[in-house]
Amino acid sequence: MLSVHTSPLHQPGTGDAGGMNVYMVELSRALAEQGVAVDLFTRCRGEGVPRLVDLEPGVRVRHLHAGPRRPLPKEAMPDLVLPFSLALLKEERGYDLVHSHYWLSGQAGRIASFGWGIPLVHTAHTLALVKNAHLADGDTPEPELRIRGERRIVGDADRLIANTGDEAEALRSLYGAAPLRTEVVRPGVDLRTFGPGSERDGRAAARARLGLPADAFVPLYAGRIQPLKGPDILVRAVAELLWMAPDLRRRLLVPVIGGHSGASREGTVWRLAAELGVDDVLKACPPVPQERLADWYRAADVLVVPSRSESFGLVALEAQACGTPVLASAVGGLPTAVWDGVSGLLVRGHDPVDYARRLLWLARHPRARVSMGEAAVRHAQGMSWRTSATRTIDVYQDALAGALRVGQGRRHAPAPSASLSWRNEKAVARV
Numbered sequence: 001m002l003s004v005h006t007s008p009l010h011q012p013g014t015g016d017a018g019g020m021n022v023y024m025v026e027l028s029r030a031l032a033e034q035g036v037a038v039d040l041f042t043r044c045r046g047e048g049v050p051r052l053v054d055l056e057p058g059v060r061v062r063h064l065h066a067g068p069r070r071p072l073p074k075e076a077m078p079d080l081v082l083p084f085s086l087a088l089l090k091e092e093r094g095y096d097l098v099h100s101h102y103w104l105s106g107q108a109g110r111i112a113s114f115g116w117g118i119p120l121v122h123t124a125h126t127l128a129l130v131k132n133a134h135l136a137d138g139d140t141p142e143p144e145l146r147i148r149g150e151r152r153i154v155g156d157a158d159r160l161i162a163n164t165g166d167e168a169e170a171l172r173s174l175y176g177a178a179p180l181r182t183e184v185v186r187p188g189v190d191l192r193t194f195g196p197g198s199e200r201d202g203r204a205a206a207r208a209r210l211g212l213p214a215d216a217f218v219p220l221y222a223g224r225i226q227p228l229k230g231p232d233i234l235v236r237a238v239a240e241l242l243w244m245a246p247d248l249r250r251r252l253l254v255p256v257i258g259g260h261s262g263a264s265r266e267g268t269v270w271r272l273a274a275e276l277g278v279d280d281v282l283k284a285c286p287p288v289p290q291e292r293l294a295d296w297y298r299a300a301d302v303l304v305v306p307s308r309s310e311s312f313g314l315v316a317l318e319a320q321a322c323g324t325p326v327l328a329s330a331v332g333g334l335p336t337a338v339w340d341g342v343s344g345l346l347v348r349g350h351d352p353v354d355y356a357r358r359l360l361w362l363a364r365h366p367r368a369r370v371s372m373g374e375a376a377v378r379h380a381q382g383m384s385w386r387t388s389a390t391r392t393i394d395v396y397q398d399a400l401a402g403a404l405r406v407g408q409g410r411r412h413a414p415a416p417s418a419s420l421s422w423r424n425e426k427a428v429a430r431v
């Protein structure tokens with residue numbers, strides 16, 4: 001697997017790390033449990049991390065020297081794709097296929113696929129044309145360079161993995177992806193980490209550990225602070241909520257967990273909160289490890305996901321697994337992640353008033369929140385990473401069976417092994 005611009009080891013919610021980082025780690029672990037060995041290649045940023053990190057049996061993170069050994073903005077990454085690819089090609093051979101994540105890695109994946117003569121499987125995670133169609137006011141559109149790069153990847157990849165049917169349709173309608181080479185594999189949730197807890201270790205215990213008032217109404221935001229994720233919509237919704245129900249201020253607490261990312265300017269959200277007079281009910285919190293994040297989900301009354309664009313929305317699935325309903329925008333994969341009216345509520349459009357009305361309804365109907373939370377657990381339990389890995393292996397096997405390379409008119413060189421299994425076999429299937 002390839003991840004040029006962000007490491008699987010980075011803390012989600014910081015810099016460019018987010019759901020994709022969780023996706024790569026959890027999918028790799030689930031693949032390893034089913035017998036597929038995975039090497040995750042990323043760029044060395046000079047952070048004192050060993051060149052090779054054993055994440056767990058069957059999963060390794062490998063750092064390549066490409067460009068300056070320091071953190072760089074994502075905008076500088078296109079210039080490092082070629083050095084990254086050349087460093088990758090110098091590594092040992094013997095991989096069965098390459099699976100790239102995000103368009104930058106897809107460019108490197110194209111080179112590795114041709115150089116090694118193995119199939120390329122690509123997961124976009126986000127698409128420039130979709131993002132550009134849902135920009136916030138003043139946000140910077142994705143460049144033409146990325147759009148051209150995504151078109152090349154879509155044309156060259158043996159298989160494309162989309163998170164949802166909507167994403168698969170966007171790949172087909174906007175990028176001309178071949179339907180027979182486009183597969184839908186829904187992401188999962190780590191049910192060992194994210195769960196409702198026991199009767200004695202549920203919401204009350206989580207609030208006690210986090211120092212939150214037991215009687216507070218707690219809408220939670222968890223994600224990167226950037227325009228595409230819509231934190232400004234949440235702030236404006238909180239202002240509308242308090243205008244509708246001023247008495248709610250004494251028990252309203254809105255934790256915002258995440259770091260600034262991309263085009264987001266440091267402090268913009270907090271300045272908006274101060275201008276609207278709601279900074280007293282917002283609580284800024286840094287990104288936290290998954291185990292701690294599970295506590296925040298359990299402590300919350302509702303998770304708010306007001307994204308303008310979202311390929312899937314893993315946080316929505318994680319919160320539901322913890323028994324917390326979700327209030328989310330009806331975009332991208334969120335209608336798949338959230339069962340509208342059962343495990344949460346979906347909002348069409350981005351009007352803060354619509355969010356405020358639903359927040360007020362949730363605040364005034366605690367029994368409905370409990371009922372939705374119970375349904376949310378059942379809904380999330382139907383989406384495991386094990387299932388995602390099984391479907392992904394099917395996609396890998398189809399690619400290994402000899403999918404025709406677009407434009408080459410020939411099949412890939414035979415894969416080094418006939419089956420995707422590393423346990424108890426001399427032949428090792430490797431990604």
